[in-house]
Amino acid sequence: MQVQTFVADNMPEAILQIRKHMGKDAVILNSRKVYQRRWWSLKKTVKYEVSACLAAEAPEVQSQLTSNSRPTDRDEIQTELKQIRSMLQTAIQTNDAMIVMLSDYLREQGLTRELAMALIQEISHDTNAREEVKESLQRRLVEQLHDFQHTAPIRPESRVIAFVGPTGVGKTTTIAKLAAAYVANGKKVGLITTDTYRIAAIEQLKTYAKILEIPVEVAYKPEELTKAMERLRHCDVILVDTSGRNFRLMSYVEETKAFLRELPVDETLLVLSLTMKPKDINYIVEMFMDLPADKFVFTKLDETDTYGSILNVLLTHKKPMSYITMGQSVPTDIEIPSLDRIVNMVLEGIQ
Ligand SMILES: Nc1nc2c(ncn2[C@@H]2O[C@H](COP(=O)(O)OP(=O)(O)O)[C@@H](O)[C@H]2O)c(=O)[nH]1
Ligand SMILES: [Mg+2]
Known part of the structure; x- marks a missing residue:
C-alpha cells in the first residue's frame, strides 16, 4: 500500500492536492493538524497533514480482527465493520467530491483562490446535499458582506x-x-x-x-x-x-x-x-x-x-x-x- 502525505493550509486544499496527485480513487487514511513555526516568527501557523492511499490499496478490515474471537462473532463483526468501512469511504468520497465541485465552481465564477478556499472552509460540511451546501454558502457570503456598507448609490447631497x-x-x-x-x-x-x-x-x-x-x-x-x-x-x-x-x-x-x-x-x-x-x-x-x-x-x-x-x-x-x-x-x-x-x-x- 502506497501512502502519500500532503500538507496544506486547510482541509479543502489538502483534499484538492490529493485529487490532483492521486486521482479521484484516493481515500483519506488519516488527518491531523500540525503547528509550524518559522525561525523568524514567534507565531505558529496551523497546517493540515493528510495521508491518503488509493481505494483499492486501502487496508482490509479483516486483518484488524482478532483471531481468537468465536467464528459466529467474527462473521458478524466482520460484516458490521465492512458496512462501517464502506459507509465511511462513501462519506469521505462524497464530501471530498463536494469540496472539489465547490472549489471548481467558485473558481469558474472568478473568485480568487483565497476567497474560494476561505468560503469552502467556513461552511458546514456536515451535509452532502448540494442545496444545503449552497444555502450555507449563501448565508456565509451575506454575513461577510454585511460586515461593511456593501451597497451605496450616489449620495443625494453629492454635487x-x-x-x-x-x-x-x-x-x-x-x-x-x-x-x-x-x-x-x-x-x-x-x-x-x-x-x-x-x-x-x-x-x-x-x-x-x-x-x-x-x-x-x-x-x-x-x-x-x-x-x-x-x-x-x-x-x-x-x-x-x-x-x-x-x-x-x-x-x-x-x-x-x-x-x-x-x-x-x-x-x-x-x-x-x-x-x-x-x-x-x-x-x-x-x-x-x-x-x-x-x-x-x-x-x-x-x-x-x-x-x-x-x-x-x-x-x-x-x-x-x-x-x-x-x-x-x-x-x-x-x-x-x-x-x-x-x-x-x-x-x-x-x-
Ligand atoms: N452589453 C452592455 N454593453 C454596455 C453596457 N454599458 C456600456 N456598454 C457598451 O460598451 C461600449 C463602451 O461603452 P462606453 O460608455 O463608451 O465606455 P467608456 O469607454 O468606459 O466610456 C458601448 O458600446 C456601450 O454601449 C452594459 O451594461 N451592457
Ligand atoms: Mg467614454
Missing part, C-alpha cells in the same frame, strides 16, 4: 461625481443613464469630460447631452476645469467623465488624479466591466484605489454569467457598490444592486 476606469467599460454610457435619471427627477445636470484622446468619445457624450438638453464642458488640461465649473455653476449635479487609457500605466492614474485634484469631487466611482478577466479587474482596482475610488459600478452583467469579481472586489476592499448595469439602453439598463440578487447570481449554478 460633483467623477467616473473613472479603463476604456470601454461603460463610463460614458453609465453617466448618460444617471444623467437621464437626474433630469427625470427635475435636477439641473451638467457634464464634464476630460476624455479628449478620442474625438468619438467627446461626440458620444455630446450626443447624450444634446438629447437630454444639458450642458457639457470639455477640458483638455486640468487648468481648464475651474472655468468649466464656473460655467456649470447653476447645476445641481455635475457628472465627470474621464479618459481610460492604458490602465496598466501608473502615469495614467496620475494623470486622472491631476484632473480630479482641480475639481471639488464629492464621490469617485470606479467603473468595472464584468466581461474583463477577474485577474485584470483585481489589478485595476489596486491601481485605482490610490486615486482614491470610493464606490464601484459593475457593468455588462448581461454579457456574462460569471459574477465572482463583484465579490472579490467588495470583500477585498470593503467598499460599496453603487450600481450595476445590464445593457446598452439609456436610461433603462441600470439598477441599484440588491445584495441577495448578487449572491444568488454567483451561486445560481450550484444545482
Whole structure:
C-alpha cells in the first residue's frame, strides 16, 4: 500500500492536492493538524497533514480482527465493520467530491483562490446535499458582506461625481443613464469630460447631452476645469467623465488624479466591466484605489454569467457598490444592486 502525505493550509486544499496527485480513487487514511513555526516568527501557523492511499490499496478490515474471537462473532463483526468501512469511504468520497465541485465552481465564477478556499472552509460540511451546501454558502457570503456598507448609490447631497476606469467599460454610457435619471427627477445636470484622446468619445457624450438638453464642458488640461465649473455653476449635479487609457500605466492614474485634484469631487466611482478577466479587474482596482475610488459600478452583467469579481472586489476592499448595469439602453439598463440578487447570481449554478 502506497501512502502519500500532503500538507496544506486547510482541509479543502489538502483534499484538492490529493485529487490532483492521486486521482479521484484516493481515500483519506488519516488527518491531523500540525503547528509550524518559522525561525523568524514567534507565531505558529496551523497546517493540515493528510495521508491518503488509493481505494483499492486501502487496508482490509479483516486483518484488524482478532483471531481468537468465536467464528459466529467474527462473521458478524466482520460484516458490521465492512458496512462501517464502506459507509465511511462513501462519506469521505462524497464530501471530498463536494469540496472539489465547490472549489471548481467558485473558481469558474472568478473568485480568487483565497476567497474560494476561505468560503469552502467556513461552511458546514456536515451535509452532502448540494442545496444545503449552497444555502450555507449563501448565508456565509451575506454575513461577510454585511460586515461593511456593501451597497451605496450616489449620495443625494453629492454635487460633483467623477467616473473613472479603463476604456470601454461603460463610463460614458453609465453617466448618460444617471444623467437621464437626474433630469427625470427635475435636477439641473451638467457634464464634464476630460476624455479628449478620442474625438468619438467627446461626440458620444455630446450626443447624450444634446438629447437630454444639458450642458457639457470639455477640458483638455486640468487648468481648464475651474472655468468649466464656473460655467456649470447653476447645476445641481455635475457628472465627470474621464479618459481610460492604458490602465496598466501608473502615469495614467496620475494623470486622472491631476484632473480630479482641480475639481471639488464629492464621490469617485470606479467603473468595472464584468466581461474583463477577474485577474485584470483585481489589478485595476489596486491601481485605482490610490486615486482614491470610493464606490464601484459593475457593468455588462448581461454579457456574462460569471459574477465572482463583484465579490472579490467588495470583500477585498470593503467598499460599496453603487450600481450595476445590464445593457446598452439609456436610461433603462441600470439598477441599484440588491445584495441577495448578487449572491444568488454567483451561486445560481450550484444545482
Ligand atoms: N452589453 C452592455 N454593453 C454596455 C453596457 N454599458 C456600456 N456598454 C457598451 O460598451 C461600449 C463602451 O461603452 P462606453 O460608455 O463608451 O465606455 P467608456 O469607454 O468606459 O466610456 C458601448 O458600446 C456601450 O454601449 C452594459 O451594461 N451592457
Ligand atoms: Mg467614454
